[in-house]
Amino acid sequence: MNHSPEIGSRIADTSAPPDETAVRDWIGPDAFTRWAALREWIEGAYPGVFTPDWVYGGKKHGWSLRYKKSRAFCTLLPEYRAFSAVVVLGGAEREKVEARRDRLSPRLMALYDEAETYRDGKWLKIGISSVEELKDVTELLTLKRPRKAAA
Secondary structure (H helix, E strand, C coil): CCCCCCCCCECCCCCCCCCHHHHHHHHCHHHHHHHHHHHHHHHHHCCCCCCCEEEECCCCCCEEEEEECCCEEEEEEEECCEEEEEEEECHHHHHHHHHCHHHCCHHHHHHHHHCCEECCEEEEEEECCCHHHHHHHHHHHHHHCCCCCCC
16 A cells, blocks of 8 residues: 655655656645755856756655765755755854854744754755745855856
8 A cells, every 4th residue: 555755755766866857746836946946046156066966865865966066065855745955064154154143034043053063064954945945045055155256
């Protein structure tokens, strides 16, 4: 007997990385609109910097879309009827966040404050279910890596 996936479940089919249709079907049309907007924002803000790479994290974690150059930038997690972004902030990046606390959203700062600090930084998993949350992620990513200047 097949059961429907639970909200937040990850894509775990190991046969191949998911394509755009599979992601849209899994996360739903509303989340996919924000997924596509974030991907377009990354490409527009950092043209030619990142080549997104699908990574399989095992049955529990499923597929994720990683943006990385020499260091990790962010990872997008397609979840059943939702999606999240993971952003890791090292020491210098945490200083930037602390310096701008009053300009970042209370929701983002609450996530930041609740995140445990590990040796390699704070790992923030940010659910993106609104335009405001999408803006939180783009602001955090801009702090992490300043945008390329327009030519």
